[in-house]
Amino acid sequence: MPLPHTAPSAARLLTVLRRELPEDALGIGPEATAPYAADRSGSRPEGEPLAVVHATRAEHVQTALRHAHELRVPVVPRGAGTGLSGGANAGAGSVVVDLSRMNRILELSPGEQTAVVEPGVITAELDRAAGEFGLRYAPDPASAAISTVGGNIATNAGGLRCAKYGVTRDAVLGLDAVLADGTLIRTGRRTVKGVTGYDLTALLTGSEGTLGVITAATVRLRPVPESTATVAAYFDTFAEGAEAVSALTAAHVEPAMAELLDGPVLAAVDAAQGTDLRSRGGSLLLLQCDGRAAEAEAEAAVRLLRKHAASVETTTDPVEADRLLTARRLVLPSLERLGRVLIEDIAVPRSQLAPAVREIAVIAERHDVRIFTFAHAADGNLHPILVLDPDSPDVPEAAWRAASDIFTTALRLGGTLTGEHGVGTLKRRWLAEELGAEQHALQRRVKAAFDPHHVLNPGKAL
Amino acid sequence: MPLPHTAPSAARLLTVLRRELPEDALGIGPEATAPYAADRSGSRPEGEPLAVVHATRAEHVQTALRHAHELRVPVVPRGAGTGLSGGANAGAGSVVVDLSRMNRILELSPGEQTAVVEPGVITAELDRAAGEFGLRYAPDPASAAISTVGGNIATNAGGLRCAKYGVTRDAVLGLDAVLADGTLIRTGRRTVKGVTGYDLTALLTGSEGTLGVITAATVRLRPVPESTATVAAYFDTFAEGAEAVSALTAAHVEPAMAELLDGPVLAAVDAAQGTDLRSRGGSLLLLQCDGRAAEAEAEAAVRLLRKHAASVETTTDPVEADRLLTARRLVLPSLERLGRVLIEDIAVPRSQLAPAVREIAVIAERHDVRIFTFAHAADGNLHPILVLDPDSPDVPEAAWRAASDIFTTALRLGGTLTGEHGVGTLKRRWLAEELGAEQHALQRRVKAAFDPHHVLNPGKAL
Known part of the structure; x- marks a missing residue:
């Protein structure tokens, strides 16, 4: 779907973001945006992003999205940019929302075996912090030392221990997410079990930044095995x-x-x-x-x-x-x-x-x-x-x-296009073949329920 | 949302269902429908359902939904009716789609540790069949001897073994589901891992029949513990x-x-x-x-x-x-x-x-x-x-x-309205309080993406 993005709306967005965001939260110009233009997929988008928002609070994400939504400017959420399928590639006319500075572990409860973290926490850091209590964060993508919890959730990352401990989705209890229009929702729960409402936590997990921008996550921790x-x-x-x-x-x-x-x-x-x-x-x-x-x-x-x-x-x-x-x-x-x-x-x-x-x-x-x-x-x-x-x-x-x-x-062979890296931009061509035309259409309707103007990471995942 | 259901459309629906369904697949009149009017929640709906469709194939479900959708007649999917929150209660003017006769285990693969089942399979029967290969179906709601796999999936049922083995969602790899308009989709996959597209399998699980009618499920089996x-x-x-x-x-x-x-x-x-x-x-x-x-x-x-x-x-x-x-x-x-x-x-x-x-x-x-x-x-x-x-x-x-x-x-106390029984009709009053107004609105938009005319189990879950 081509976005009705035009230069005047981009200029207006930059003006309003300059006014409403702290100075060090906004990077404009090729030097500031170049490091945020591509992930590690080996593919490069065309053109350069307009700007990068270095969010340090959920409010920054809300501000960026609210205005981008209004002005129909595409937004590309980004963790550490270690993705392998082009999901964080940010091309001409887009605004990158960089979450790597939202990197605090807000809470770590050994009694509940849960943690509440900001999305930019490095996965291995969370695991290390849990380790002080004899616990661990089970999801362990090979990139754990450089990728973020938020990025792992956005791609539903797998890893080496999945055989026994499952994928990232199995460790996520609840999410704070900013929707395309800037609304902040809190999905899921802090309890081990719960079935109130549709499972939007699972829906956001693996949605590659196309449904919402994760600003906090409540995750399960598990005991470090005895031997x-x-x-x-x-x-x-x-x-x-x-x-x-x-x-x-x-x-x-x-x-x-x-x-x-x-x-x-x-x-x-x-x-x-x-x-x-x-x-x-x-x-x-x-x-x-x-x-x-x-x-x-x-x-x-x-x-x-x-x-x-x-x-x-x-x-x-x-x-x-x-x-x-x-x-x-x-x-x-x-x-x-x-x-x-x-x-x-x-x-x-x-x-x-x-x-x-x-x-x-x-x-x-x-x-x-x-x-x-x-x-x-x-x-x-x-x-x-x-x-x-x-x-x-x-x-x-x-x-x-x-x-x-x-x-x-x-x-x-009865398998799937992607086990753990995501569809991004690279696998979209084969997507409909796996999903079937009817499911593909339904998935697009779900996308529209979250993001009617296709502002969030357009051209990715679906 | 009041349904624009009127007696003429009901009469037309019954006429067309009589024509298109096998004779023994349709029950009309109080004697035929009374056993299908309520679940085990202790609450009773007002009035009587119009008819009950005893589906033995996905096509019957598709036929019933396609016409009900067109004529705006509410449909209540039903497994064994053992629910405890009113989710399968069928009131005046609704059509029950009874899935209890779709009760075949279509495939049981010890090598893959998976099974493909119809929704009406009794949960304990699946567990027993898996037991012949030293495997089991881990979800074990207290109702396992009388409830169905499809009903368990619709409520994301818990049970006694969740502490270690998780809830029903954790055992479901993929679903066949009929959407409100009669379209059949196949979600998820047959592999242990996979991240293609949004996780509609998880979204349908626990949706209490409001997003689609499950006509088959691919589930994980697990080894019976050694001791x-x-x-x-x-x-x-x-x-x-x-x-x-x-x-x-x-x-x-x-x-x-x-x-x-x-x-x-x-x-x-x-x-x-x-x-x-x-x-x-x-x-x-x-x-x-x-x-x-x-x-x-x-x-x-x-x-x-x-x-x-x-x-x-x-x-x-x-x-x-x-x-x-x-x-x-x-x-x-x-x-x-x-x-x-x-x-x-x-x-x-x-x-x-x-x-x-x-x-x-x-x-x-x-x-x-x-x-x-x-x-x-x-x-x-x-x-x-x-x-x-x-x-x-x-x-x-x-x-x-x-x-x-x-x-x-x-x-x-930081908890949830329902750990494993579902919202049904009984807990809707408190739902918005747990979800928050914004998430509640989003969940309704998701519902509309699946079922724009609110034909599927209206007045439940959301």
């Missing part, structure tokens, strides 16, 4: 690793983490780090069990894995566990040494992991693109990573075609 | 029991179940069943820990409870556990012998359990109403049960005033 046991198993092929994960599920082992790395990923880590992972197998499964029965559960896993794996190691020693997990942590830095990375994110029914990876190999060959894949295997969530020529500023057509084939493969 | 340990602890007062539950939470014990019964409940069970529970304490806490570490966790609980309790018993023997749990199971039958029961359902932050129960005692005295309370204590979810004169057909004003005071107490 953790880590297992590393090498397999000859990725398919065997995937089958082993299915066998674990069938045996009712419920790991907190099950990361499966394919052979090319292992070779890339070896090349970058001087390790010898690839020589030990064609895929590596890293498993963590936690809780009071962590060791017993890991032992059950090991007994089962020995039937499938080339080799299996296990430990409850944190230092040794860290050594085992290092390979996983080094995946991205190692791939980034090979070229420019484009991180994809599909999910399939767990039984379809191996077929999905087989298809991805075929797709890589068909389009002559290098693809490295690892998976949050217990969730069926795959990250095929396209590694592109670092010297080419644009993503080549072949890469987009490969990505397109990956998405349609996910849908054909 | 279960049960603990029973008596305390001198309810407050001490509530404090013990807080102490367990603080010690990071995570029971699968924590039911706390107050003294009057114990006395009522004694009177009905000849037991001597009340002589052993002023409240009884029943705790279950499950999983690989059930015994170790129960032992940790017992060590802690001994500091607070008058007496503590524990067992891992299923027969002995059943004896300990009998008191809980006998609560409702025992209270029903004392009079007509009105079951309330509030939730408060866990630290506010004891204050809530103290307030409830004051409210009972103020309005001279007998109130018996038990709680899903680890969730802060309280069920104050008003026991009324069995010979009076109407609920006396004093009871409604007491209920009103209970709701406002819940809100004052």
